[in-house]
Amino acid sequence: MPEPDTTTISRVKPELKVERPKLHKVLLVNDDFTPRAFVVTVLRAEFRMGDGQAQRVMMTAHQRGVCVVAVFTREVAEEKATAATEMGRKQGYPLLFTTEPEE
Ligand code: NFA
Secondary structure: OOOOOOOOOOOOOOOOOOOOOOEEEEEEEOOOOOOHHHHHHHHHHHHOOOHHHHHHHHHHHHHHOEEEEEEEEHHHHHHHHHHHHHHHHHOOOOOEEEEEEOO
16 A cells, blocks of 8 residues: 655745844034044044044034934944943043934
């Protein structure tokens, strides 16, 4: 007696449900007290920016009040903003980095 053919073929296409994490912006906020060179140092150290890019981001915040520094997942954005703000606070500066979700 031949064995019955027990092979089954799936007729349901598997759904790929991989959610893209929402990205959050890190913003640099201008103030009247933190020295420009110090802001550039923080941008280079915490956000691994080159000197030219760090100068441009610093000057944009200086002239417009705020500048987007970078985008990350929420956790990384919050960690970086806190660490960069803390670098200023340790030197007695009111330097502030904030985060907000991308549209
Ligand atoms: N406005 C600051 C100054 O003139 C420089 C600055 C730029 C501070 C961007 C904070 C953010 N010394």
